[in-house]
Amino acid sequence: MAKKPDRKTEQALKAAAKNADTRNYVLRLYVAGITPRSQEAIRNVKAMCDEHLAGRYDLQIVDIYQQPVLAKGEQIIAAPTLIKKLPLPLRRLIGSMADEEKVLVGLDLRARNE
Amino acid sequence: MAKRKSESATVLAKCRTGISGLDEITEGGLPKGRPTLVCGGAGSGKTLLAMEFIVRGITEFNEPGVFMAFEETAEELAKNVASLGFDVNKLIRQKKMAIDYVHVERSEIEETGEYDLEGLFVRLNAMIEAVGARRVVLDSVEALFAGLPNEAILRAELRRLFRWLKEKGVTVVITGEQGDRTLSRYGIEEYVSDCVIFLDHRVHNQISTRRLRIVKYRGSKHGTNEYPTLIDEHGLSVLPISSMGLNYAVSDERVSTGVPRLDVMMDGKGYYKGSSILISGMAGTGKSSLAAAFVNGLCRKGKRCMYFSFEESPEQIMRNMRSIGFDLGQWVKKGLLEFRSMRPQLHGLEMHLATMHKLIQGFAPAGVVVDPVTNLSSIGDTDEIKAMLTRVIDFLKAQGVTSVFTSLTAGGSAMEQSEVGISSLMDTWLLLRMVESANERNRILYVLKSRGMGHSNQMREFILSDEGIRLLDVYTGAGTVYTGSARLVQESKDAAQALADQQSAGRRKRELEQEAMSLEAQVRSLKARLDGMHDDLKAGAAQEKSRLHAAATERDAIAKARKAD
Numbered sequence: 001m002a003k004k005p006d007r008k009t010e011q012a013l014k015a016a017a018k019n020a021d022t023r024n025y026v027l028r029l030y031v032a033g034i035t036p037r038s039q040e041a042i043r044n045v046k047a048m049c050d051e052h053l054a055g056r057y058d059l060q061i062v063d064i065y066q067q068p069v070l071a072k073g074e075q076i077i078a079a080p081t082l083i084k085k086l087p088l089p090l091r092r093l094i095g096s097m098a099d100e101e102k103v104l105v106g107l108d109l110r111a112r113n114e
Numbered sequence: 115m116a117k118r119k120s121e122s123a124t125v126l127a128k129c130r131t132g133i134s135g136l137d138e139i140t141e142g143g144l145p146k147g148r149p150t151l152v153c154g155g156a157g158s159g160k161t162l163l164a165m166e167f168i169v170r171g172i173t174e175f176n177e178p179g180v181f182m183a184f185e186e187t188a189e190e191l192a193k194n195v196a197s198l199g200f201d202v203n204k205l206i207r208q209k210k211m212a213i214d215y216v217h218v219e220r221s222e223i224e225e226t227g228e229y230d231l232e233g234l235f236v237r238l239n240a241m242i243e244a245v246g247a248r249r250v251v252l253d254s255v256e257a258l259f260a261g262l263p264n265e266a267i268l269r270a271e272l273r274r275l276f277r278w279l280k281e282k283g284v285t286v287v288i289t290g291e292q293g294d295r296t297l298s299r300y301g302i303e304e305y306v307s308d309c310v311i312f313l314d315h316r317v318h319n320q321i322s323t324r325r326l327r328i329v330k331y332r333g334s335k336h337g338t339n340e341y342p343t344l345i346d347e348h349g350l351s352v353l354p355i356s357s358m359g360l361n362y363a364v365s366d367e368r369v370s371t372g373v374p375r376l377d378v379m380m381d382g383k384g385y386y387k388g389s390s391i392l393i394s395g396m397a398g399t400g401k402s403s404l405a406a407a408f409v410n411g412l413c414r415k416g417k418r419c420m421y422f423s424f425e426e427s428p429e430q431i432m433r434n435m436r437s438i439g440f441d442l443g444q445w446v447k448k449g450l451l452e453f454r455s456m457r458p459q460l461h462g463l464e465m466h467l468a469t470m471h472k473l474i475q476g477f478a479p480a481g482v483v484v485d486p487v488t489n490l491s492s493i494g495d496t497d498e499i500k501a502m503l504t505r506v507i508d509f510l511k512a513q514g515v516t517s518v519f520t521s522l523t524a525g526g527s528a529m530e531q532s533e534v535g536i537s538s539l540m541d542t543w544l545l546l547r548m549v550e551s552a553n554e555r556n557r558i559l560y561v562l563k564s565r566g567m568g569h570s571n572q573m574r575e576f577i578l579s580d581e582g583i584r585l586l587d588v589y590t591g592a593g594t595v596y597t598g599s600a601r602l603v604q605e606s607k608d609a610a611q612a613l614a615d616q617q618s619a620g621r622r623k624r625e626l627e628q629e630a631m632s633l634e635a636q637v638r639s640l641k642a643r644l645d646g647m648h649d650d651l652k653a654g655a656a657q658e659k660s661r662l663h664a665a666a667t668e669r670d671a672i673a674k675a676r677k678a679d
Contacts, residue, residue, distance in 0.1 A: 077258070102225065
């Protein structure tokens with residue numbers, strides 16, 4: 001049921017490393033099934049990427065029900081979880097991504113100001 | 115036995131942990147298919163208990179298990195329990211166990227709206243299905259509280275998690291750090307209402323003791339005490355005090371005391387097999403010698419013995435006992451006798467208890483000597499020692515091992531008060547006393563009590579000679595007890611007195627005989643006088659009659675002469 005997660009991650013990392021200087025974003029969105037919350041998260045992430053990262057992002061959406069081994073490998077606890085693998089530092093954003101301000105701060109697209 | 119009873123009598127099924135002692139106090143194990151919270155402070159052995167639950171579940175009950183760790187990685191866990199003889203990696207290779215390390219890093223996480231912990235569920239579910247798990251450990255779920263900021267969501271999700279686990283029908287152990295005034299820091303006990311076990315680790319008088327208590331166990335009877343707990347190379351063991359119960363089988367078989375005359379004092383047969391014997395007395399009264407006699411007697415019959423000494427080294431005991439004719443060295447060589455000498459301060463009471471447990475179980479002796487129990491008082495108070503000895507005795511009785519305990523009575527204290535208050539635990543109590551008189555100290559032995567047998571009420575003089583132990587009758591008379599040379603003196607005095615008594619009795623007899631003879635003579639003379647009197651009386655009466663007749667005849671003659679009409 002599960003694909004080889006490590007190779008896939010490796011490839012993704014390699015590809016990401018190649019594009020590192022161009023500030024390419026490697027994002028993984030883990031959702032648990034197609035629930036309204038999952039759909040909302042997918043919608044929100046996509047909209048944000050198109051708005052702020054047009055042309056320089058690699059987003060993959062993973063259903064942890066389909067690939068539970070990935071959930072273990074990626075240390076997924078909550079759903080939905082968006083992992084920003086690149087650029088570093090690694091960040092985990094959990095929730096429906098409804099709070100745009102927090103998502104942008106989490107993706108280092110906006111400075112944290114409080 | 116307890117398990118079967120609880121399963122048939124109540125609906126609550128139990129899941130055996132395999133942890134020594136824990137199944138006894140929970141009367142069969144943890145509630146099957148329900149969560150159990152194990153809480154306690156740092157280093158109290160929560161993770162170990164949880165790990166043992168999984169490992170023993172696989173190795174002893176063939177129930178695969180899943181371990182979800184929040185604090186340690188799988189490698190660390192495997193390494194930590196390898197020293198206890200648990201080969202976790204092998205079990206994982208055999209697909210009977212799965213470990214998942216859940217890492218929550220607060221600094222990496224940003225909350226962006228509503229979420230749930232479906233990730234955790236998926237991971238747990240994948241593991242449970244991969245190995246067909248019947249047992250699950252979450253160690254410790256509280257780490258989530260530190261990692262996830264939204265406590266409301268977390269609590270709701272935990273509630274859902276436990277409900278889900280219950281539906282899965284797996285038996286769950288959740289660990290939780292002890293809180294300030296609560297059982298767990300984040301109040302997990304709120305979700306785990308079926309069974310809560312509390313582990314405690316405290317240091318008293320520089321000696322650390324671990325304890326385990328069952329705070330609650332819904333729907334089941336359980337031991338409520340704090341039970342001493344031990345972590346050693348075989349894992350965790352709980353030492354149930356009261357769970358032993360007083361239902362061990364008893365034997366009518368007898369075991370020689372090793373002293374023929376002492377056997378005679380106890381129905382002629384000696385101690386009961388599997389009974390507990392207390393030998394108490396002051397210093398130098400021969401307690402150890404009497405214990406050695408018992409060991410010697412058993413070994414001579416080819417039975418095994420174990421000698422726990424808290425005072426002397428094995429060499430010293432063997433040398434000393436040789437001087438009274440007991441060659442214990444030969445039994446050691448033959449493997450019939452094993453000495454264990456250690457200072458009581460070496461470790462706490464629980465550790466001593468557990469060591470004894472283990473050694474006795476390994477060696478399977480017929481007799482055990484603990485010499486002296488009173489030395490344990492340096493590492494625990496009377497109650498603790500009593501509790502420990504109760505457990506030792508219950509254990510020994512259950513195994514049918516005859517046990518001899520020596521107890522040192524301090525000079526000046528009451529003789530019949532054993533130092534550590536254990537006399538009521540004992541079946542037979544031999545008291546050794548020193549009697550000082552006539553410039554000598556002599557030993558005296560008596561059987562103070564001996565349950566279930568007609569024992570002698572006599573005091574015996576107790577003599578240690580190079581041929582062994584001898585018991586002699588003591589001289590008791592006029593409220594004094596004579597022993598040693600005083601006894602000999604008294605005995606010869608008695609013999610002289612008896613002779614004198616015999617002689618005076620003869621004299622008295624002769625006197626009486628003489629008196630009787632003189633009385634008889636008197637009686638004879640009086641009888642003669644009486645007979646004389648009777649004769650006189652008869653003679654008088656005849657004379658009177660003839661006189662009256664003569665008078666009447668004379669009157670007739672006169673009348674005839676007067677020619678009266």
